Each structure stands twice: as C-alpha cells, then as structure tokens.
Amino acid sequence: MTGAVAQALWSHWRRSPLQLFTLLAGLILATALWSGVQAVNSEARASYDAAAATLGEGQFDQITPRQGSEIAQDSYIALRRAGWQVAPVIEGRWNGFRLIGLDPLTAPASLSSVQPEEGFDFADYLREGPLSVNAESASRFAELTDRPLRIVADLAPDTVIADIGVAQALLRAEGMLTRLIVSPSQPLNLPELDEIAPELQLDPAAASADVGRLTDSFHLNLTAFGFLSFAVGIFIVHGAIGLAFEQRRAMIRTLRATGVPLARLTLMMAAELLLFALLGGAIGVLCGYGIAALLLPDVAATLEGLYGAQVAGTLQFRASWWLSGFAICIGGTALASSGALWRLSRVSVIETGRAQAWRALSGKTSVVQGAVAAILLLAALIFANFGHGLIAGFSLLGCLLLGAALLLPLMLSAVLGLAQRVSRSALLQWFWADTRQQLPGLSLALMALLLAMAANVGVSTMVSSFRLTFIGFLDQRLFSELYVRADDAEQAQALQDFLSPRARDVLPIVEEEWEVAGLPTELFGAQIGPSYIENWGFLDASDNPWEETARGEAVLINEQLARRAGLWVGDEVLLSEGVTLRIAGVFGDYGNPIGQSVVSYSLFEQLAPDAMPTNFGIRSDAPEALTRALINDFGLRETQIVDQASIKALSLDIFERTFTVTGALNVLTLAVAGFAILMSLLTLAAMRVPQLAPAWALGLTRAKLGQLELVRALILAALTALFALPLGLALAWVLLAIVNVEAFGWRLPMYLFPADYARLGLFATAAALIAASWPALKLSRLPPADLLKVFSNER
Amino acid sequence: MLDVSQVTKSYSGADGPVIVLRGVSFSLGAGETLALTGESGSGKSTLLHLIGGLDQADGGQITIEGRDITHLGDAERAALRRDEVGLIFQQFNLIPSLDVAANIAFQARLAGRYDKESARDLSNKLGLTEQLSKYPEQLSGGQQQRVAIARTLAARPKLVLADEPTGNLDEDTAAQVLDEMLALVNDTGAALITVTHSPQIAAKMGRVLRLSHGQLA
Known part of the structure; x- marks a missing residue:
C-alpha cells in the first residue's frame, strides 16, 4: 500500500x-x-x-607601559630577577601580518600557540626560529620569508607567532618589548611592581578587550x-x-x-x-x-x-x-x-475535494487574521513603551513586522473594495473585484514583499542616518589638522617647545582610566579654547558648557556614560574625593563602547598628576610644511604623524564597508520577494482560466486580459510599497532609538531620504512587473480551446 | 451478503438537526444488483456512504458478510473500503496526476490484489487500451468513468457501490457505460448497489428500492 x-x-x-x-x-x-x-x-x-x-586575551593579567608603547627588555629582566613570573611579548605589523614574538619557555602553558606538540624539540625551535601560522595564511606567508613555517591550526588569521628574538629582529626592535603576560601563579612576598618598574602598570584580565562581547x-x-x-x-x-x-x-x-x-x-x-x-x-x-x-x-x-x-x-x-x-x-x-x-x-472523507483556502477571504478568516494582527501590534506598542533590553527590542520588531504582514491583505482588500465601489465602468468594476479575488492566492507573496521592502527602508534609513551623523561626528572630533605621538614624556616636552612657535594651537590628548558613577570611564583633559568651542557639538548642554568646564566647575560626558549611569545635564558626579562636578554637556560618541568624561586640562593635571600627554592634536594653517619640519628638523618618525584627511578617509572607508553586508542582504531579500511573486503568479495562472474565461467570452481579448494581469501586479506591488514605507520607517525608528541604544548605548538621530524610498518603490514595482510579465504573456497566448473547456463539462 | 437494519442518520443544520435516514432496513445477496432511487435529499447517497464505510450511522446496524461495520474505527473502515467495497462516483474522482494505467491499478495495489493480466483484460473490455498512457484531463467524461469502473473492479470487491455513475454523461454514453459496468460486475460475482434518478437505469437492476424522506417507500 x-x-x-x-x-x-x-x-x-x-x-x-x-x-x-x-x-x-x-x-x-x-x-x-x-x-x-x-x-x-x-x-x-x-x-x-x-x-x-593565541595571546590569552582576557585570560591573563598583563603589564603594559604607562606611557608610550614599548617596554625596555631590562625592565623585564629586573622583574624576572625579583621573582615575577612574567612572559615577554613583542607585537608589531610585518608585511601586512600581525607578528607576535613570544618566549616559549616562560609563556603560560595554556596558550595554544606555544603549546609544544608531541616530539617538539625546543633546541631545534630556538636554533631554527620557525614561524607559526595557521594553514590558511601559510601559503601567502611562505612567499615572504625563507624561515621554516610551523602550522598551528587554531591560530588567528593573518597572525604570525615567532620566538621573541626572531620577532625583535624582524621588527627591528632589539631589546624592546610591548607587554608582559603575567602568570596566574606567583610566588609569595612578591615585591610591588612600582618598586621594580614604576614606568609599567598592571592591567587586570577583565580590563582587556573582550572582543566577543563587544561584537x-x-x-x-x-x-x-x-x-x-x-x-x-x-x-x-x-x-x-x-x-x-x-x-x-x-x-x-x-x-x-x-x-x-x-x-x-x-x-x-x-x-x-x-x-x-x-x-x-x-x-x-x-x-x-x-x-x-x-x-x-x-x-x-x-x-x-x-x-x-x-x-x-x-x-x-x-x-x-x-x-x-x-x-x-x-x-x-x-x-x-x-x-x-x-x-x-x-x-x-465525504467532503467534496473542492479547494477552499484559495477562495476569497471569508468573513471568519478576516476577523481572526485581523484580531491576531491587532494583538501583535498592541504587543509591539507595549514592548516599545515598557520593554527593556535587546530581547524586548527584537520582540518589538518581530511583533511589528508580523502584525503588519497579517494586516496587509485586509488593508489591500479594503482599498480594492473602495476602488470597486467608486468605479463606474463595468470593466473596471470587474477588474477591481477580480483583483480582490486574487488576494488570498497572492497574499503570502505580497506579505513577503512587504517585509522585504520594510527591511530595505528600515535598514537603509538607519545606515544613511548613521552615515550623516558619522560624517558630522568626524568633522567635529577630528578638527586638528595633524596628530602626533611622542615616544616618551621627554620627547613630548621637546615636541611642545618645537611646535609652540610654529602651530596655531597644540592640544594635548591625555587620558586616564577612571571610574565615574561606578562605571569604567576614560577621563580626558581638554585644553579648552576656540578649537573645541567652535567644533564640538552636544546632544544636550547647559547655556555655557565650555566656560563652566574650563573653570573646572563642570564635566562633559559622552552619551554612553549618560545613558548607562542614568545621568544628564545638570546632574552631579563625584570624580574624586572632594571633587564633585555638575554635568554641563552630553556629547555624541558614536562607535565608542565605553564611557568618556572630559574635564579641563588643569583639573585633569590635579586629578591625575602622573599622566603625561604623549599625543597631541595640532592646529596649523600649513600642515604639510609643518609635517616636513617635524620630520626633517625635529627628527620625528613618519609613523608618529597622522594627518586629519587620512584618518577621515580611513574612518569613512571602514564605515562604507561596514554596511556592505546589510546592503547585500537587502538586495537578496528583495530578490527573494520578487521570486515569491513570480512563483505565486505562475502557480495561480492555471487556476485563473475559469475566472477569466467568462470575461473572455463576454468580449475581452486575450491580449487585453494579459495587459490587465500586468496592471494588476503593478497596482498590488505599488500598494504594498505604500504600506511598506511607514512600516519601514517604524522599523528604522526601532533600530535607531531602541535596538541601538540597548546594544551600543547611544541613540542615532533619524533622517529621512525620500529619493531613496522612491527609488526603492520603483525597484519593487519593476520587480513585480517583471515577475508578472511571463504569466501575462502565457495568458495572452492561451489557446481559445482551453478557455472553451471551462464551458464544457469535459474540463 | 449485506444486511442493513433500522439505520438512522442525522446531520446538524443551521436550524437544528436534519434527520436524513429514519430506520432503513433491507438485505442484499451476493451477486445481486439493486437500484436506490428517490427524490433529491431523500438520503440515497447518505445510505450509500454508510454502507461504504465513508460515514458512520447514528443508530441501527449494517453488516457485510456477517461483520458489523456500524462501529468500526477510521482505520478499520479504511480497510473495509480497501478490501471489500468498491466505490464509483458521479464525479469520477480519478487521481489527476496518475496516468490511466496507474489509476486502474491503484486500488488493486492498495488491496494487494493487483493482477496485471486482469487489469489489461478490464481495460480491453472497457475500450481503454489506447488510453492507458494518457492522463485523466485528456479523456472524455465517458472514458473517465470507464477508468473509474476499471479501477474499482480491478480490486475485485465483494460489493460495488455506485453513486449516480452516469449522472455526468450523455444518454447514449450513459447507457453504454452502464451496460459495460453491469456485465463486468456480473462477471466478478460482486453485489452492486446503484444510486440513480433514472428509471431506465433502475430498470436494468435486479431490485429497486425507493427512498422518501429517509424511509423506504
């Protein structure tokens, strides 16, 4: 059977x-x-x-320099002699690869990249100095060096691990280290780090960047x-x-x-x-x-x-x-x-085998569908007003989209019913009624189109709003023409002396890790002057935020800190014992995962007397000439100078690529929806014959019927696009004002882009037109015998 | 072979229960033919559905070869339809996606009684040899009903139930198809109950029972 x-x-x-x-x-x-x-x-x-x-990021405490980016090898030796169980690391870029030098004898054993496999010979390793890469990078890396390569499967991409001596030689940094990994087990009565190497600081494991959480x-x-x-x-x-x-x-x-x-x-x-x-x-x-x-x-x-x-x-x-x-x-x-x-x-079994689901929406189905849509939209409203967290944000999105999709056939039916009532000619009345009759068969494809278009409108609004805000933000924050980095405090002082007569303004960029309102924060000292006052904007501020901050009476905080700590302009925060400041402004800080506070430079010096600025923003009317002078006269290396234009270009390039992914998904989703319409129309085409045959018999030509099919698809797609626009804007609002705040801690302003929406609408109706053209062509060429069969009992 | 005793059946309608059968009783022997006639809504098709195990009676008893089928479950009624009863409908009810040969073989294969020779013989007798590779939509109404008859008889049921089998056919074709069906049923020795409005068809059956308002008149 x-x-x-x-x-x-x-x-x-x-x-x-x-x-x-x-x-x-x-x-x-x-x-x-x-x-x-x-x-x-x-x-x-x-x-x-x-x-x-590879590096135990997030697993081990690390020792890093307080200033600059390098540790002298002598400091490492001093620490080892004092009993500190630390392993040296040097890290740098070499021919486009991230080159990391480790000492296999002192590195913690749990680092997979240094774990010796069975039969591993340390003597050979030290003698030959092999470079460890993963299999994917090996072939590209092999072209760059004659050294033996060792394949380590779980190594990060584009990363090369070498013995510390080999890495120092390749990076031309003999005697230099970038950090020290601190072993979890240390001897008792260990001397304090400050006693042996005061220029170094201990970063606890938790402070290391947890990339997984950030992303x-x-x-x-x-x-x-x-x-x-x-x-x-x-x-x-x-x-x-x-x-x-x-x-x-x-x-x-x-x-x-x-x-x-x-x-x-x-x-x-x-x-x-x-x-x-x-x-x-x-x-x-x-x-x-x-x-x-x-x-x-x-x-x-x-x-x-x-x-x-x-x-x-x-x-x-x-x-x-x-x-x-x-x-x-x-x-x-x-x-x-x-x-x-x-x-x-x-x-x-005794019911007739007649099709039911493809009949016109029955009153009962409409009521149930409408009720479910109403419940979902109500739930969306509740999530929007009372929900907290990302889950609530995405639940809101789900309810909104599904509710709107279920509502679509009812809305279309109402519009088509209205069109039928106001139509005078018999042909038009039949056309609207016939279009309405197609709704149940096409509704799923139209819902798919609605969702795809709403996603397009929503995501493109978000991306374009982000782009506008981000460009403004870059102009605001990168106002210095040049940015320079000194190697140490001594060079920093000499640099300031050199620049004073040559630059319009020299702005120290100095920060210290701080705790504000119980949250980890970057505390910045700003030498407040015309540059800051003219360029920085605020999301919200008191009447004179810069003046109050310059006087040391107020602090400026970023949006992330404001939202997480529940602070806003006018609130007070404790920065240090006896130092409580009023918040004079909240500034946008897009893309930064943690909180930031800005105080006047003089107050910063009081709060963090050990922090010395080694980075500077330089205002100059002739940045190119000044760059040459810094290199030729002062002796600064080229890599210590970055000009504003290249930072902006790099940031914008990163940004443009950031949303290529969503752009690609947008196109794919819309293509899928177009495919859904095509398939629905093709599948319905055979069922359409009995519906169209009477109209044909009453005098409409097959060509006319085919044209009407095209017009029908166009009208349905255009109506769906019209409904998709407010839905997409609602989606964008949820993404910008709710999901983004929950996910990143800052809110983006929402801008509207009517030209983009019009283009998208045209694209969607064109997709529907293309999808409808094949079934319409088939209909216009349908043999009359097939239409006649409808009237005989042989069908 | 078949005993129907005091069978009742009602359906719920918009204005309350609608009584369709009010205590119908009759018997049918093996190889006998019977016409069920009566006005529309008199309960003919409902009675046929109850005998064929398509539906369940509210009261009374139906036995086929001594087995009470009145209270059989869904699976047992399916087995009854598959193994003992053959149904022929006015709307033919062929499987549109199977060709004629597969349609004819279908119920016999379900019942595990498919015999290629006998199916070919049936096709010959019904004039379907040239149509075996065609699909139902390519056949005329008369041809489709012949396929339905062949499908039923190829399974060699003990009881054939036909619900207005020629209702969709013109007069000449109807007479021709009916004669063929009667001859073939006679050959297999099966009993036959035909629901019909036509006095001509009824006249060709061994007995005629007339239903009126759910009762035998």
Missing part, C-alpha cells in the same frame, strides 16, 4: 514541476540566507576564540536580518505547501475513499515534506556557504574596523552552522506545513 500511495503523492509533483521547484527554491533560499549568516557569525566567533587562545550586538543584528530573510523564504514555502495541499484535496479524498487510512496518509505526507526539507536544507546550506564566502570579506572588514577584531577572510565548513541550517529548514517546513497537515487530519 505504501508504494502505491507514495506513487500517487509523488505523481502530483511530477505533474507540477513548477510547484515542486517553488517549494524547493523557497526552502533553499530560506536556508541559504539563514545559514549564510550563521556561517559568517560562526567564522567570526571562531576567529575571536583563536585570537584569545555580540553586531552578530545579533546580522542574525536578526538572517532570520527576517528566512521568514521571507518560509512565506514562499508556506504558499507552495498550502497550494499543493489544496490542489491535492481531490486526490486525498480519493485515496481515503479507496481505503488509505488517514494516519498513514498524514504520516506519508509529513515524510514527503521531511524529504523535501532535507533536500532543500542540504542545497540551502551549500548556497549559504557561497553567500557567506561572498559576505565574509566585508564582515571581516567591518569587524576589524569597528572593533579591531581579526576575522579570517576565508570560510571553513563547520558542523554547527551545517546542523543549524538543517534544523531551521526542517523547523521552517514543519511550521509552514503544520496548518495544511492539521486541515488534512480533520478533513472528512
């Missing part, structure tokens, strides 16, 4: 290859977009883990976008399964009438879907791999630009996203088919 039933079930797909293609394509697209994003996320996270394993928000955003794309794909699957079940109702009735038990039939149809899910999932994961391979270089650039996180530029197949791709594909199929299977399990 199983074979016969399987043959009957399969015969439907064999005779309806387009429907099978739609179903599989929906599954493949949904899985590909989801698993592509998962692949990118998992690759990035693996890179963070590799980086942490969580970015990955959460990517995951949310991946899920949205997946949802669009599942809409297609739902439509295809729903239609297939409806078309097979007659067959199901016959199967049951001829003795196939309901349980067996339901089980076999579920197994059939599972098979499709496995097939679609497998192909989808492979396509996802392709998408991830395309996206990963931009994601890697984004993460490096925003967070300094190193991510491998190439992909590996990882079991986690392979499994997650299959799981979400099977889960999505189950979700998309649950309604159809449930209806199947309840259908009575």
Whole structure:
C-alpha cells in the first residue's frame, strides 16, 4: 500500500514541476540566507576564540607601559630577577601580518600557540626560529620569508607567532618589548611592581578587550536580518505547501475513499515534506556557504574596523552552522506545513475535494487574521513603551513586522473594495473585484514583499542616518589638522617647545582610566579654547558648557556614560574625593563602547598628576610644511604623524564597508520577494482560466486580459510599497532609538531620504512587473480551446 | 451478503438537526444488483456512504458478510473500503496526476490484489487500451468513468457501490457505460448497489428500492 500511495503523492509533483521547484527554491533560499549568516557569525566567533587562545586575551593579567608603547627588555629582566613570573611579548605589523614574538619557555602553558606538540624539540625551535601560522595564511606567508613555517591550526588569521628574538629582529626592535603576560601563579612576598618598574602598570584580565562581547550586538543584528530573510523564504514555502495541499484535496479524498487510512496518509505526507526539507536544507546550506564566502570579506572588514577584531577572510565548513541550517529548514517546513497537515487530519472523507483556502477571504478568516494582527501590534506598542533590553527590542520588531504582514491583505482588500465601489465602468468594476479575488492566492507573496521592502527602508534609513551623523561626528572630533605621538614624556616636552612657535594651537590628548558613577570611564583633559568651542557639538548642554568646564566647575560626558549611569545635564558626579562636578554637556560618541568624561586640562593635571600627554592634536594653517619640519628638523618618525584627511578617509572607508553586508542582504531579500511573486503568479495562472474565461467570452481579448494581469501586479506591488514605507520607517525608528541604544548605548538621530524610498518603490514595482510579465504573456497566448473547456463539462 | 437494519442518520443544520435516514432496513445477496432511487435529499447517497464505510450511522446496524461495520474505527473502515467495497462516483474522482494505467491499478495495489493480466483484460473490455498512457484531463467524461469502473473492479470487491455513475454523461454514453459496468460486475460475482434518478437505469437492476424522506417507500 505504501508504494502505491507514495506513487500517487509523488505523481502530483511530477505533474507540477513548477510547484515542486517553488517549494524547493523557497526552502533553499530560506536556508541559504539563514545559514549564510550563521556561517559568517560562526567564522567570526571562531576567529575571536583563536585570537584569545593565541595571546590569552582576557585570560591573563598583563603589564603594559604607562606611557608610550614599548617596554625596555631590562625592565623585564629586573622583574624576572625579583621573582615575577612574567612572559615577554613583542607585537608589531610585518608585511601586512600581525607578528607576535613570544618566549616559549616562560609563556603560560595554556596558550595554544606555544603549546609544544608531541616530539617538539625546543633546541631545534630556538636554533631554527620557525614561524607559526595557521594553514590558511601559510601559503601567502611562505612567499615572504625563507624561515621554516610551523602550522598551528587554531591560530588567528593573518597572525604570525615567532620566538621573541626572531620577532625583535624582524621588527627591528632589539631589546624592546610591548607587554608582559603575567602568570596566574606567583610566588609569595612578591615585591610591588612600582618598586621594580614604576614606568609599567598592571592591567587586570577583565580590563582587556573582550572582543566577543563587544561584537555580540553586531552578530545579533546580522542574525536578526538572517532570520527576517528566512521568514521571507518560509512565506514562499508556506504558499507552495498550502497550494499543493489544496490542489491535492481531490486526490486525498480519493485515496481515503479507496481505503488509505488517514494516519498513514498524514504520516506519508509529513515524510514527503521531511524529504523535501532535507533536500532543500542540504542545497540551502551549500548556497549559504557561497553567500557567506561572498559576505565574509566585508564582515571581516567591518569587524576589524569597528572593533579591531581579526576575522579570517576565508570560510571553513563547520558542523554547527551545517546542523543549524538543517534544523531551521526542517523547523521552517514543519511550521509552514503544520496548518495544511492539521486541515488534512480533520478533513472528512465525504467532503467534496473542492479547494477552499484559495477562495476569497471569508468573513471568519478576516476577523481572526485581523484580531491576531491587532494583538501583535498592541504587543509591539507595549514592548516599545515598557520593554527593556535587546530581547524586548527584537520582540518589538518581530511583533511589528508580523502584525503588519497579517494586516496587509485586509488593508489591500479594503482599498480594492473602495476602488470597486467608486468605479463606474463595468470593466473596471470587474477588474477591481477580480483583483480582490486574487488576494488570498497572492497574499503570502505580497506579505513577503512587504517585509522585504520594510527591511530595505528600515535598514537603509538607519545606515544613511548613521552615515550623516558619522560624517558630522568626524568633522567635529577630528578638527586638528595633524596628530602626533611622542615616544616618551621627554620627547613630548621637546615636541611642545618645537611646535609652540610654529602651530596655531597644540592640544594635548591625555587620558586616564577612571571610574565615574561606578562605571569604567576614560577621563580626558581638554585644553579648552576656540578649537573645541567652535567644533564640538552636544546632544544636550547647559547655556555655557565650555566656560563652566574650563573653570573646572563642570564635566562633559559622552552619551554612553549618560545613558548607562542614568545621568544628564545638570546632574552631579563625584570624580574624586572632594571633587564633585555638575554635568554641563552630553556629547555624541558614536562607535565608542565605553564611557568618556572630559574635564579641563588643569583639573585633569590635579586629578591625575602622573599622566603625561604623549599625543597631541595640532592646529596649523600649513600642515604639510609643518609635517616636513617635524620630520626633517625635529627628527620625528613618519609613523608618529597622522594627518586629519587620512584618518577621515580611513574612518569613512571602514564605515562604507561596514554596511556592505546589510546592503547585500537587502538586495537578496528583495530578490527573494520578487521570486515569491513570480512563483505565486505562475502557480495561480492555471487556476485563473475559469475566472477569466467568462470575461473572455463576454468580449475581452486575450491580449487585453494579459495587459490587465500586468496592471494588476503593478497596482498590488505599488500598494504594498505604500504600506511598506511607514512600516519601514517604524522599523528604522526601532533600530535607531531602541535596538541601538540597548546594544551600543547611544541613540542615532533619524533622517529621512525620500529619493531613496522612491527609488526603492520603483525597484519593487519593476520587480513585480517583471515577475508578472511571463504569466501575462502565457495568458495572452492561451489557446481559445482551453478557455472553451471551462464551458464544457469535459474540463 | 449485506444486511442493513433500522439505520438512522442525522446531520446538524443551521436550524437544528436534519434527520436524513429514519430506520432503513433491507438485505442484499451476493451477486445481486439493486437500484436506490428517490427524490433529491431523500438520503440515497447518505445510505450509500454508510454502507461504504465513508460515514458512520447514528443508530441501527449494517453488516457485510456477517461483520458489523456500524462501529468500526477510521482505520478499520479504511480497510473495509480497501478490501471489500468498491466505490464509483458521479464525479469520477480519478487521481489527476496518475496516468490511466496507474489509476486502474491503484486500488488493486492498495488491496494487494493487483493482477496485471486482469487489469489489461478490464481495460480491453472497457475500450481503454489506447488510453492507458494518457492522463485523466485528456479523456472524455465517458472514458473517465470507464477508468473509474476499471479501477474499482480491478480490486475485485465483494460489493460495488455506485453513486449516480452516469449522472455526468450523455444518454447514449450513459447507457453504454452502464451496460459495460453491469456485465463486468456480473462477471466478478460482486453485489452492486446503484444510486440513480433514472428509471431506465433502475430498470436494468435486479431490485429497486425507493427512498422518501429517509424511509423506504
């Protein structure tokens, strides 16, 4: 019996290859977009883990210089002699690679990069000085050196580990170190660090940058976008399964009438879907791999630009996203088919096999759908007003999008009903009524289009708002024409003396780690003058923020600190014992993960007398000449000087690449929605014949019917685009005002870009027009005999 | 072969329960043919559905070869339809995605009684040899009903239930199809109950029962 039933079930797909293609394509697209994003996320996270394993970032305390960036090897030797269990590290860039020198004899054993494998010969290692790289970087690195290479699988990408002596030689920094790793086990009665090396400071492990935590928000955003794309794909699957079940109702009735038990039939149809899910999932994961391979270089650039996180530029197949791709594909199929299977399990064998779901929206269905949409939108409103945290932010997004999608067919139906009522001509009345009749069949595809367009409007508004704000922010913060870095306090003093007669202004950039309102903060001292007053803007400020700050009566804080500590202009904060200052201004500080406070330079000197400025911003009317003078006359190295234009260019370049990922996902999602419309129209085309035949018989030509089909698709897409605009703007508002604040701690102003929206609307209607043109062409060429069959009892 | 005793059936309607059958009783022997006639809504099709295990009676008893089918569960009723009863509908109810040969073989394969020779013989007798590789949509109404008849008889049921089997066919084709069906049913020795409005068809059956308002008249 199983074979016969399987043959009957399969015969439907064999005779309806387009429907099978739609179903599989929906599954493949949904899985590909989801698993592509998962692949990118998992690759990035693996890179963070590799980086942490390489240098013990976040695992061990570290000793770093108080000023400058180098530690004399003598200080290291002094510490070792005093009993400190420390391991030297030198780090620098060498031919585009991050070169790290470690001492394998003193480095903590838990660093994977220095763990000796079985048979490892230290004598050989020290004699030959091999360089450790991961397999991916090995081939590129081999071209740069004749030294032997050692492959270490879990090493971070573009990172080379060498013996400390070899690294010092390659970096031309003999006798210099950049930091010391502090072993967790230290002897008792250890002398204080200040006694042996006062120029060094101990950074606890917790203070080290936890890249994984910083980038969580970015990955959460990517995951949310991946899920949205997946949802669009599942809409297609739902439509295809729903239609297939409806078309097979007659067959199901016959199967049951001829003795196939309901349980067996339901089980076999579920197994059939599972098979499709496995097939679609497998192909989808492979396509996802392709998408991830395309996206990963931009994601890697984004993460490096925003967070300094190193991510491998190439992909590996990882079991986690392979499994997650299959799981979400099977889960999505189950979700998309649950309604159809449930209806199947309840259908009575003596009911006629007529199609029901593709009929016009019944009053009851409309009421239920409207009620669910209203509940979801109400929930969104509650989340917006009372929710806290990222989960509430994303729940708000979910409720808003799903609620709006469910509302769409009802809104369209109302608009089309209104158009029908105000139309005078019979043709127009028939056209509107007929369009309304198509809504149930097209609603899933239109919902997919709505979601895709709203995502486009929302994300592009967010990105463009970010771009405008960010450019303004760069102009505001990078107002000095040159930035220079001195090696030590002595050079810094000499530099100031050299610059005083030559520059318009020399602004020290000095900071100290501080605690404000119980939160870790960067405390800056600013030499307040016209440069700051003319260029810095505030989100909110008192009447004279700079004057109050310059007098040492007030402090300026960034938005992150203000939001996290619940502070605002007019509040007071304790900076040190006896030093309580009023907040005179809150400034935007986009992209900075932690809090910042700015006080006058004189007050800073009182608060942190040991901090000496080694970085300076220089105002100059002739920056190029001054750069030459600094190099030629003062003897500053070229690498110690950075000009404003190159910093801005670099920042903007990083920024532009940052959102390439979301841009690519936008295009993909819209393409999927266009595909959904095409598939729905093609699938409906055969069912349209009985609906169109009477109009044809009454005098409309086939060409006219084809044209009307095109117009219908255009109108539906344009109406959907109109509904998508406010939804997309609401989405942008949620992203900027809620999700961004929860994820990063700062809020972006929202700008509107009407030209972009108009272009997007045109693109969407063009996509619908292209999707509709093939079915319309088929209709205009439909043989009259097929239309005549509608009127005979032979159909 | 078939005993129907005091069978009742009602459905819930918009204005309360609608009683369709009010204690119908009759018997049918092996190889007998019977026409069920009556006005629309008299309960003919409902009675046929109850006998075929498509639906369940509210009261009374139906036995086929001594086995009470009145209280069978869904799976047992499915087995009854598969193994003992053959159904022929006015709307043909062929599987549109299977070709004619597969449609004819379908129920016999379900029942585990498929015999290629006998299926070919049936196709020959019904004039379907040239149509075996075609799909239902490519056949005329008469041809589709012949396929439905062949599908039912290929499974060699003991009882054939036909619900207005020629209702969708023109007069000549209807007469031709009916004669073919009767001859083939006669060949297999199965009993046959046909629901019909047509006095001509009823006249060709061994017995005629007339239902009126849910009761035998």
